Amino acid sequence: MKLSNDLHLPLTPLNGALSFGVFDSANANALSENYSDDVLIRLEHKSISCGHILSPVQDTTMIIDLINTLYRFENNHELFITVVADKDTKYRQKNIENLLYTAGFHLEASEWFTRKYHLLTDSRPFATTTFRKIKHTGHNLVQMSNLLKERDLHMDMLREFSCRSDAHVYRYVFAQTYIRPGDKVLDCACGLGYGSYLLASNESARFVQAVDICEDSISYANQIYGNEHLNYAVLDIDEYANTDICEFDLITSFETIEHVKDYHSFFKLCLKSLKPDGRVIASVPYLWVDETGKDPNPYHFHEFDWQKFKALFLDYGFVIEARYHQSAPGGFKLPKAPRKFEKIDVDKNENDTEWLIIVATPDLTHPLWQDQQRVSYENPEYSMENLPKYLDFENGYDNPWLHRQIVQVGQRIEDQKIRNQYVSKLLSVTDCDTLMLRTVQGYALDSKDIDTTSQWISEVKTILMSKNSNQIRQNPFTLRWFISLSFLLAKQLYEVGSFKEAKQFFVKLLAEDCNSFCPILCIKSIESEYYLAKIALYQHDKEIARQHLVSGKKLIFEANSKFQQVTASGEDLVAAFLWPEMADLHDAGALLNQVLISIDSGARIPSILRQAEKLENNKRFGLFNLLQKYRSSDELTEQNEMLLVAKSLVNKLVIKVIDCNEFSTLYIWGTGIVAKEVFKQLTSKQIEVAGFVDTNTSFGQFYLEKPVIKPDQIDVMKIDLLVLTSVGSSDKIAESIPASIQCVYVA
Template sequence: MNFPASYWTSPLQLAAYGSPIIKDVAQRILTFAGPGKHLVIGGGVGPLLAELHAAGIDAWGIEELRYPTTEENRVIRTRLTQLFTTGLPYEANSFDYIFCLNVFEFLSTDIIAQTFRELHRVCRHGAYLELHTRQNRASERKTIQGREWWEDQSFRAGFRKHPTYYRVVAYGELDTYPNQIVIPLAKIRHDVFARHPIDVLLKNRTLHMDMSRETGPRSDAHMVRYELAAEWIRPGDRVVDCACGLGYGTAQLAARSTGRHFIGVDLDATAIAYAKDNFGDYFNIDFVCASATELGFIESSSIDCLVSFETLEHLPDYSKFLAEVDRVLKPDGRFIASVPNLWMDHTGKDPNPNHHHVFDYQKLKLAAEAHNLEIEVRYHQTAPGGFKLLDAKRTLERKPLDIIDEDPEWLVIVASSNKAIKNTQGISYCHPIYTTGHTKPLLLVDFAKYYQNPWLYRQLIQIGERCANKDTLGSRIDWALHTCPKDSADYGAALTVLGYTLQTENQSQTIGKFDIFAAQVDEYYSQTIKTTNPHVRRWRISLAYCAATWSMSLGEHNASLAWLDRIHQENALEFSPLIGTKIVSAWFLKGVIHLSHGKTEEAFADFRSGTTETKRLLSALDQRTWGEEDSTFPFVFHEIAEISLWGKRCALAVQWSAIFLHSPGKFWEITMTEKFDNSTHPVSFSPSTALPRGSETIWVETSMLARKVNYYLDRLFGLRIVRSRVLSRIIPHQD
């Protein structure tokens, strides 16, 4: 590690300031730890500290070499210190997180334990390690070990796996032995660690184990399920983790999801005491000692999501548990569960004395359906050392619901309550975000007032939350279309979702379906001419937009223009200025179609109308849009940004109209600026940014509306409007 002084002033080191590699490391730190006071330990960390300081982070550094600390402090103002990691001159809990970047492997094995203890003393919340697991050419690394050894050392010093562990470290990659590994760690408080030493846990691991303090495939298999479950928890959800054991999974759900209230339930009082001590206060979780089959302390229809892994097979009568799941879930609730798949011996029984049942997918499906639970998504999981597949790799993969030719170790399901389409009588509607904590619901989100069955909103309408399975979603659509009045908001919403769903299918599968859909939209228009329901107005606009984009994809531009005209005949302000995303983009699309057919005068009149309409809509924003002063919903700003984006494009089209006559490609390039580009110049465009589809560049449209518009313009003209480019490159370490 004794680099010459010239190394630190070489062009390579000076270029590190602001380099993509340093920016990438800084972004990893911010994604893991967020804003705070952080300590970075690693060779030549000056450029990294400078990058973190520029982001507003209170970052400090340690470098064991004399020269770089002297040289780089010229840039980072005394934030870089030269000292040894086994004796940090800081008080306890001085830093939120400590980042050790390729340092520990250069320490002697006999001081590793001491070094971990010192990190534990100085950090408040945790540590993040990057380590090499192989020797370099110069043989300078003194401690060469694998992931499990390093993790065991950290656990014995008072750390556990950080809740973000399986976001940072891919589950499948844990089967590999790479040159470099990452270990995200969370700190266990000193007093808690003293009350629950790791050796006591290990003695009882066959009954209960805190998997966040165990290394290896058994821990990985359990914890990655919770990482998966967290992705299915919706914003504001009230969540129950049934049979939570020592509570590590409940904590992971609380840390990794957007849920608002978490309850951990287990029959073992000792396990609940451990969970409260380790996770209760820190994650604000209510841990309750109770049976999974007797959840009487939870009110009926009050839970948004219930998670229960490896529980059903342990219950003599699992139907009692599923009946409780059905009772406590809201009509739009979700159930996430796992069971061993076909764990049985030659007698057909599970040899585990604690398992009372053998499950396969069909048995699990029938059990769920008997209790108003409809499976949306199915996953198969394997891991080394399982009951059947001892040498299996770590996998957790989504599978078709009807797959029959695979035999995984575990089944994981995500199911929706179907009470919303059966009987919701007497169940008061409460949306966890839009109703809870608000004295008067905003018109935009007052679903209880304007919908026949507001419980359908999350399962049918809300993008990102609605049923993920086509058939499950279809059952909600069919129910609304055959049950709700044809002049209701429910009917209009279901018809809109149906239209967009059909558009995602292969054109050969939807031949003739557009005419049927268009006739249904016409009927809805005739049924709702005199509507006073603002949400019906919303769906009239959305249906016309859906029909317009669909007819565009069929090449029926005249029909598309007629549908776009319908949008502009509606008074958007009866619902909200925020529906202006479709109003203004409709003007833009009309302009594009007119340009494509040589009608430049009509086209630029359309663009001018789009600009004028944008100003009118934005000037109409008021208290009905913003809501209560202390509880404005973030989606409002997103919609305003979308309106502004389409208005900006219309304005640019008008401003640069003369260019279109002699250079239409340049006109298009200028008009299609990025969302937050405030220049009057076109977005920079070069061969390196114009990579073909299927390359390592991933194109991400910024909204559902943008995705739909891009799809149809791509079909019509080979163009894409929104180009928010996310380029992810993994640069191999040069040893």
């Protein structure tokens, strides 16, 4: 059997075992290119209750017959099968999936983490796919014939191949991307529980609670999908408002509120059980109406267009973060529409589609959310005691609930325009956390909007000048945001040519000790010295510029010393971001040092400034802001600008790979913009990349259609060349890699 290049083979058995099972020695030999011998165990023809079996697609029917003959259900045991694609296979995905569904399997949820909804077709060729055996608990819906009888009302969409099932499942795939580390999730009207199972498959979720009115559905869901992180319970939506359940970080409600007479009950539940920094993700059919203007579905009591759906959320005090439209072939309204899931401007008028999806978070200025903000604060990612001061949001902020809403990258409101509108609203009604809010506001400024920028500069100057040292240092977070806001203001003044005022605020920032908050905050003081050096160069004073560059390097050493202290105390085991963020300081040090070399070489000032600008575009500490700019822009020129940031580093890495001795399996460390560009260049040169390595990945994740593994899996993947794209810390990473693996990186 010749295996395809796009295997999507599991890295480790999903049942927690150390080895995969195969029924045939020939299959074991074929798979030996992907797994070591000790990972593949030949199965004897005796009873099976658990395990993870690998089977070539052409043997699917035979393997199914064997499994069904040998399978013996045991509680708490899990059985999986991965059907492996053949390079020249003529099998269709639909046929293989239906074979497995009929034989009592369901699609493993992690399969959906790699599927691209808009590219799916009913006639697509078969790709390697993993299935899970449905437990023979005796529930009547385990039998497919019984399940199909209820299909019009309830269906387990992980046991059906259709565009309808794709649409329903993908809404959960979309929702799970919003699960933040440690989140507790509530899935309302979960039906047979397949979507809740998918949500719980996201390793970031602490716990998923699913509820539905139907006792039989809940019984099925608990038996088939329930586990220690996922529970199903009976609850009538019409009784939501009168229910006391715990607080959740994320509430999902797909195709729910159109089914109940009083949908206000759902929103009242949110007011009681959604945490103030939580989210709701919900969907409804879009104007499913006939010629009478009513929804012909007998189970639907309401019809929704965008304005009605939007108004409901606004009335209950939500900030609408995002709006999506979804369609699928065979839909009620648009039967010939393709599979599509697209983001639509929240403020755009009605636009025909099959389903509406909304993402919303509480508006903490709204009267309805005032009581909820008084509940005990918890950030589920950092819920332990004795937190470092830079993670003690409860005592650091006036309103800590704002942190995940508007500060924490990757967790906050993603749309910069909507986030900034919310910040402006907060500033209009409160004097709390002003420095933080002004900083967030400042990063959203549009340089083309001169009036707004000028007003922000004027107001922030007044705020900062009113702060004395005692006020700044009385709270660690006051210091943190004073430094960030001072730097942002000074940089804005620098960019408009107000060097005298810019210098004033850079100097004011440097009077504070960033290390007293956290060593990574020192990037602001280091960059301040760099900008002061550039100002001195513009003023034709090389000696002053040199002094600032030397001072900046000294700050890096001081930050390193502090970093050693915090890691010695174990803070990095809580704050995992410390290590990658510290790389920025070393990257900045390389920039300062190179400009210093240029000054000492006697280069002319215009030449030094030109070189400095080129170096800035190849350094990481400018990457994040440009990335945010790129994400918020559709302009091709700004996308190109984003790619140019990493160009120099990418070119160096690719050249080093080309110069390497022979290798067979190449992986790239990282999944950021540099890794992406390295992948593209290597691929264009016919150099195959087998996958990526990332410390924050979870099982089954793919990037650029390649598997992503964790560092501790490097040994089993037979990697012989590893390209390290982590600027500033690659040498440290290389030290941890087995000597048998070549490492390519830029020191």
